[in-house]
Amino acid sequence: MKLKKKISILDQHDKFGFWGGKFGGNFVPETLKKPIHDLEILFNKLKNDKKFLSERDKYFKNWVGVPTRFIKLNNLTKFVGGAEIWSKVVSDANGGAHKIYNATVHCLLAKKSGKKIICGDTGAGYAGKMLSMAAKKFGLKCKIFMGVKDIKRQQPNVQAIRRNGAEIIPVYSGSQTLVDAVSECMRFWVANCDTTAMCVGSTVGPNIFVKICGWSTSQISRELKSQIIEEFGTIPNKLKLYNCVGGGSSSFGFWNEFMDYDKKQVEFIGVEAGGPSKSKKHAAPLTYRSKIGILHGAAQYVNQNNEGQIEETESISAGLDYPGVSPLHCFLKDTKRARYTAASDEDALMAFKIVSKYESIRPSLEPSHAFSVAISESKKFSKDTIVIVNSCGDAYKDRKILKKKLGVSL
Numbered sequence: 001m002k003l004k005k006k007i008s009i010l011d012q013h014d015k016f017g018f019w020g021g022k023f024g025g026n027f028v029p030e031t032l033k034k035p036i037h038d039l040e041i042l043f044n045k046l047k048n049d050k051k052f053l054s055e056r057d058k059y060f061k062n063w064v065g066v067p068t069r070f071i072k073l074n075n076l077t078k079f080v081g082g083a084e085i086w087s088k089v090v091s092d093a094n095g096g097a098h099k100i101y102n103a104t105v106h107c108l109l110a111k112k113s114g115k116k117i118i119c120g121d122t123g124a125g126y127a128g129k130m131l132s133m134a135a136k137k138f139g140l141k142c143k144i145f146m147g148v149k150d151i152k153r154q155q156p157n158v159q160a161i162r163r164n165g166a167e168i169i170p171v172y173s174g175s176q177t178l179v180d181a182v183s184e185c186m187r188f189w190v191a192n193c194d195t196t197a198m199c200v201g202s203t204v205g206p207n208i209f210v211k212i213c214g215w216s217t218s219q220i221s222r223e224l225k226s227q228i229i230e231e232f233g234t235i236p237n238k239l240k241l242y243n244c245v246g247g248g249s250s251s252f253g254f255w256n257e258f259m260d261y262d263k264k265q266v267e268f269i270g271v272e273a274g275g276p277s278k279s280k281k282h283a284a285p286l287t288y289r290s291k292i293g294i295l296h297g298a299a300q301y302v303n304q305n306n307e308g309q310i311e312e313t314e315s316i317s318a319g320l321d322y323p324g325v326s327p328l329h330c331f332l333k334d335t336k337r338a339r340y341t342a343a344s345d346e347d348a349l350m351a352f353k354i355v356s357k358y359e360s361i362r363p364s365l366e367p368s369h370a371f372s373v374a375i376s377e378s379k380k381f382s383k384d385t386i387v388i389v390n391s392c393g394d395a396y397k398d399r400k401i402l403k404k405k406l407g408v409s410l
């Protein structure tokens with residue numbers, strides 16, 4: 001299996017929608033074939049349409065607030081002693097996380113297709129918050145599916161969703177987390193696809209949803225590439241890009257523009273949720289070599305038991321608490337373009353403590369996983385290595401957990 005250069009990885013799937021012949025696809029009920037086909041036609045037309053691109057760019061600039069900052073973490077670099085540590089502060093974006101890019105594009109597409117309602121899933125609450133913000137902006141009615149466990153642990157985002165006038169549909173099934181929210185949202189869409197658009201909150205789901213989301217979050221690496229060139233005059237020889245991986249949308253968006261560089265020059269490190277160190281449960285299908293299975297309409301590495309049943313996950317971070325992962329990341333793993341590892345709950349908490357002690361950014365529990373690995377690996381790197389961590393979410397949503405576990409008040 002080979003990653004081709006010069007062709008966007010988003011387009012490197014076969015005619016059935018599979019990357020590398022085995023990841024992705026469209027495992028959907030008959031009812032969804034037509035709406036999915038319509039969405040493919042619409043997106044394929046608009047993604048090359050200059051007018052649409054300038055409309056997208058206008059909203060990204062004036063409403064999302066791009067470019068987000070690219071900053072050197074001087075104090076952290078000094079404390080760690082090794083590589084230079086930098087951060088792309090994507091949490092600067094309107095609403096506090098990268099989920100705004102995908103939400104904005106989906107609402108623009110919904111408007112073009114004449115739909116009046118949009119539904120979406122959420123775990124950490126950011127995908128839901130951003131979809132509710134974008135829906136409000138574009139005059140769409142919005143329904144957000146969210147697991148009851150996540151409703152309890154991500155209250156600030158739940159309140160924001162409600163303030164934006166969206167309806168939250170609590171999901172009581174299964175583990176009451178993201179995996180169940182996505183399932184319920186897809187079920188709702190099957191029954192209502194004539195009137196309603198669906199936004200999948202990450203680079204998961206049937207092929208077209210993976211592509212729309214990855215295309216939207218690629219804004220992050222487009223900005224980062226020019227910021228790096230402005231700062232260093234070139235792409236450094238030893239560049240390492242760390243990002244947490246749940247469904248995989250922030251990491252894919254953070255890496256996409258650097259895909260064609262040799263991995264010896266630009267290395268991608270994806271950090272999954274290892275769960276509590278004392279538990280056997282985790283949300284790290286790539287790190288722990290899970291088998292390929294079908295989840296939410298796509299083939300992917302997914303945590304499952306010997307009978308192929310999806311296994312329950314456990315993570316302190318609602319946004320990473322998902323048993324599967326994007327087909328794009330499965331492809332990046334198999335082609336060895338990216339390296340994947342996991343950080344535990346405790347590692348993430350410690351990283352939050354260190355980063356917020358030395359710097360004036362406060363990464364949410366998801367990017368704190370990436371910071372944890374970046375910090376421990378940076379110690380061993382030479383001083384001319386440039387480490388960049390995507391701080392893709394703000395920690396305010398985690399204030400209750402951080403108060404309980406670390407005694408800090410946000």
Ligand SMILES: Cc1ncc(COP(=O)(O)O)c(C=O)c1O
Pocket residue numbers: 097098123124125126127201202203244245246247248249250251318319320364366367392393394
């Ligand atoms: C701040 C933040 N980071 C990361 C994630 C993980 O999702 P993804 O891997 O799609 O970026 C989430 C998901 O909710 C999130 O809210």
